[in-house]
Amino acid sequence: MKKKLFLSLLFVNSVALFAQNKDEQFFKEIYNSALTKSQCYSWLDHLSNDVGSRLSGSVGAEKAVQYTKSQMEALGFDKVFLQEVMVPHWVRGEKETAYIQDNKTKIKVPICALGGSVATPKNGITAEVIEVHSFEEMKALGTDKIKGKIIFYNRPMNDGAIEAFDAYSGAVDQRYAGAKEAANLGAVGTIVRSMNLRLDDYPHAGGQSYGDIPKEKYIPTAAISTNGAELLSKTLKSNPNLKFYFKQSCQQLEDALSYNVVGEIRGTEHPENIMVVGGHLDSWDLADGSHDDGAGVVQSMEVINIFKNLKYKPKNTLRVVLFMNEENGLRGGKKYEELSLVNKENHIFALESDEGGFTPRGFSLECDDSNFSKITNWKALFEPYLIHSFIKGHTGSDIGPLTGKKIVKAGLKPDSQRYFDYHHAANDKFDAINKRELELGAGTMAALIYMMDQNGIE
Amino acid sequence: MKKKLFLSLLFVNSVALFAQNKDEQFFKEIYNSALTKSQCYSWLDHLSNDVGSRLSGSVGAEKAVQYTKSQMEALGFDKVFLQEVMVPHWVRGEKETAYIQDNKTKIKVPICALGGSVATPKNGITAEVIEVHSFEEMKALGTDKIKGKIIFYNRPMNDGAIEAFDAYSGAVDQRYAGAKEAANLGAVGTIVRSMNLRLDDYPHAGGQSYGDIPKEKYIPTAAISTNGAELLSKTLKSNPNLKFYFKQSCQQLEDALSYNVVGEIRGTEHPENIMVVGGHLDSWDLADGSHDDGAGVVQSMEVINIFKNLKYKPKNTLRVVLFMNEENGLRGGKKYEELSLVNKENHIFALESDEGGFTPRGFSLECDDSNFSKITNWKALFEPYLIHSFIKGHTGSDIGPLTGKKIVKAGLKPDSQRYFDYHHAANDKFDAINKRELELGAGTMAALIYMMDQNGIE
Structure with missing residues (x-):
């Protein structure tokens, strides 16, 4: 009896160890892909320098929808689609x-x-x-x-x-x-x-x-x-x-027609369970919005690029959602949830990046205690990548409206010290972005999504 | 007997708890002073924008010696003095x-x-x-x-x-x-x-x-x-x-006379034990050297300003040492150690900041296992300030030559991602510095020095 118990404990431990080694190895590959094979910096270059500012209802916002849709179509999603949403249309004038x-x-x-x-x-x-x-x-x-x-x-x-x-x-x-x-x-x-x-x-x-x-x-x-x-x-x-x-x-002009941009990879095991990763496509009008939130947009897209490079097929359905109108209305986030209710979708996880493209430090989490403790147990896996902060708190405005019986929400937490040097101002431009910091953020997001996909929620 | 043991354990625990609360409180005051009452940013403004580049043997290096000496004299050290050191004198020419x-x-x-x-x-x-x-x-x-x-x-x-x-x-x-x-x-x-x-x-x-x-x-x-x-x-x-x-x-010209700048506060309990905090005063010639190592210089001075604001008198002797010639000779670091041996000084601790003025993340440490474990036990105190990384490894070039029977050496570890965007190049200028990141570094240094001063080395 004792021997059996010992052997089965040994087996359990070996399985756990094997899983841990597998995850460690996969984290390495994720971060290596992010730092050496990413596209996010060049996407952001285009979004910032060619598309430019993207206030809801503006020509820039419309161009950003078309550009990100076309880039996502090249990324190997099962489908890429737009969600119509009427947005406030405010213009600065002179x-x-x-x-x-x-x-x-x-x-x-x-x-x-x-x-x-x-x-x-x-x-x-x-x-x-x-x-x-x-x-x-x-x-x-x-x-x-x-x-x-x-x-x-x-x-x-x-x-x-x-x-x-x-x-x-x-x-x-x-x-x-x-x-x-x-x-x-x-x-x-x-x-x-x-x-x-x-x-x-x-x-x-x-x-x-x-x-x-x-x-x-x-x-x-x-x-x-x-x-x-x-x-x-x-x-x-x-x-x-x-x-x-x-x-x-x-x-304040009449509301304008705009869109959320959505790309979906159908889950191999639980296609009915949906994980969302996203940022918001609109920005204020004074600059490119490279940090707010061009960074979150391209990092979310990069997650898919990383999984594609590593030939990782998520078990659960994974959606990149580029939300419209976070800045002055949150209409995109609300519309996404509205459609999700209509379509009776089951969201298990949502991750937003909307605190700038700076060095990632950790995640804020909105979830119950058992999921919080499950996620914080992964800390050691993140440590080699200097990801150390897992706190309960506000995660993201766009994923705010999302409901779900047991949804876990997360927000990427980059280093915050420089954020308000640029936030909503004319200097929130591409030259304020450091390529490696942006890429490390994308890697960190991919790593958490991988763990959520592998381990599910409680 | 049992009761006695229980009571004395209770007493020990209360003392430990009291010490912990006291330290927590003092950390708050240190960081608050660093973020709201510091001088380091304006010192660096002068050092970068008025003094400018400071390659060993240059007029800039000489001006930097005079400027920092005069500023340190206003900081309430028991003494401020110069250590003569002959340095290589290389000039770029056209x-x-x-x-x-x-x-x-x-x-x-x-x-x-x-x-x-x-x-x-x-x-x-x-x-x-x-x-x-x-x-x-x-x-x-x-x-x-x-x-x-x-x-x-x-x-x-x-x-x-x-x-x-x-x-x-x-x-x-x-x-x-x-x-x-x-x-x-x-x-x-x-x-x-x-x-x-x-x-x-x-x-x-x-x-x-x-x-x-x-x-x-x-x-x-x-x-x-x-x-x-x-x-x-x-x-x-x-x-x-x-x-x-x-x-x-x-x-390569003839060697030139230059100086380390040293400020000393005599310890109230163990004046014979010396703690050093420093950075290097010289820089490359292409720019101001705001990150390398203007930041380390003004952060080291700021530690004293913080202690002065908080009326903290160190038990051990505390020296700010601004080393000359780290970049192309390390003569200042070698001279400091040479004089320390001549004067039979006993150094117990040395902390260098020479990895840029970016958001601090932790410390590298050169010490034995018992001191390493003692210091890493302070992690929880640092956590609210997002200081999370305590590793063994290279600490600082200038404190490298320092020997001592049981010296503990530490290096401030700021976020490293942007460092080589500026390192030794014409853009290592004051505008690449974020005031809060610089100040958080100074606070973090003051906090470690306080803990070392309070707890000594093993």
Whole structure:
């Protein structure tokens, strides 16, 4: 009896060891393929430098759909298809103008209208400025003081935060809901310090919402560069009665027809179980969006290229989904889930890359404890590739709407320190991408998908 | 008896828990100081943009000694002093010229003389080219084929390596000993593919040595940009008889007087035990050397600034040492050890930062197993700061000569992926530095020094 137990334990151990060695070996091949045979960098070169910016509804977004579809068709999917989705169509119009009017001196400052903002009157707005650092501080001032003024939100991102995304979460309310809150108190416009941890001259775009206030109460809102914000704040201290002028001609047009791009490889054993890997195809309009989220798009495609190079056929159905309209509406993510419900699909796993093309550090996970512990048990396999961080937390906006009885969601976590140097700004361009960092991200995604495919969910 | 044991175990556990909480709290304060109150970024701004390049023996190196000394004097050390050291004084002279002569077409390519190289004759060298990928391949060709030719070393850094430094180690023999090996076989010059993992137009400088061959056999050697190397290789394939022309006017001058800059805080409990933290003050001449090793210099100084902010007085003597001449001679590191032996000093710990100012990932360690296991036991304290990698391996060149009965040596390990984009090239400039990444490195160094100071070595 004891001997039998011993032998069977030995057998179990040998099987486990064999599996581990097999996985170790496959990880090596995955990363080697990513670093020496990838296409993601040249795809991104095209997406950034030839297609360019890709705000929902723009010509760039349309070109990006066609380009990625054509590239995916060459990758050996069982099928590549488009999902129709109506997207918001906001256009910036002419480049914005803004200056500080300090007595007789006009000082130009760099601003950009926030996504979804209304225009100023044709000749712009000139008004006195009230600097605040929170909604509470503003509300305490009351309507009388705020009426007719421009509210200047100037709470910096917390530079003491270790993860840059924590600093972002702690400041982005000013951008997202600042106009709505200030409009309710009678302000005529808002200027928001850019979501940027460093001091520079780039205004950073981004979404904002007027929430449920009536259209006639909408006020124009713009981001100012961090250097501009510092200057405005300093000048206000010496002259609280200075005036600020800004002019923007942005418009919300009719919704436009656009698409999610989907490529599918049918699973060899469980075709009914679907795994998704994706990023979002749209970007803000000020630059190429190489980090946000060109990187996630080409890394997701690269996962398929890696599996193709290694002749790996997933057991479960694997889909690359390039979502449209993450930036200002999330319509693509919502549409994907809507169709998934209609088609009664069973998603077991979804992985998104939307935190930039920097050196990968790990994954955030949304799942129950048993799956979390299962995945963190794979840490040793990832360690040689310097992947060390497995945390519970927000994974990705596009896969957010996805439901499923037991779906595991994951987000690639790259190093975050440089992300907000580029996020939504005119410098989020191809030259800010390091080829190896991008490729290591793709390899890391392929490795997790391989493990999920091999081991399933709990 | 049992009760006593239980109580004393409880006591021991409480003490351990108290120590752990105290350390956790102090780590928070260290990182907060690093990210919100540091001076390192502005020091580096001055060192890079006002002082500039700092090759040993140059005016820049002299200015850097004076500047860092003056800044350290304001930091509250017990003493700041200079250590005299004679350093090699090599100068590049005029900018190099090189072209591929492909029949009647001349194609200019970017090269730079390697450190320590001799000049070409005044009008340059023109010769046929033999491309090789290793010394073995070259030796197998034999003297007859090589005599009178230029050897072109074109083995790329291994892009499959996960750590960029591993790729560097596997290729740098071509740069360091290539001229010597080729001279022995009768070559008239060598051109070496730059130590760079990406394709671009920057030639990368770096040290080289003729070893023990007689002076009259020295041949000129230069690095060519990776794009230049690709072009030369491609052109050679279609025309193996093409000629290569290059001209350089570098010179080795008489050794010059220079200095290590040292700041010392006397230990409150064990002044006889010395801990060193440092980087090297010299850089190559093509750029500011912001990553190599301006970053290490200002991070080492920042450790003191952090301790000053937190009013932390080290138990052991703590020295900041800014070493001269790491790049082409290591004279500063050798001099420091020489003087340490003369003065019968007892070094217990040395930490070097010389792998760039990128996001810190961990430490390499040179120590015995008991100290290694002691240090790796601190991993959990570092985890919230995304410091995860503690490995045995090369720590730092400048602290290399340091001996000691039981010295522990450590090297800061930042993310390595971008390092060779800049290493020794004209783009290693201040704008390649991210303030937060630099500061996180300084915080990480301060945290390890604090732990070593509190816990001593085994």
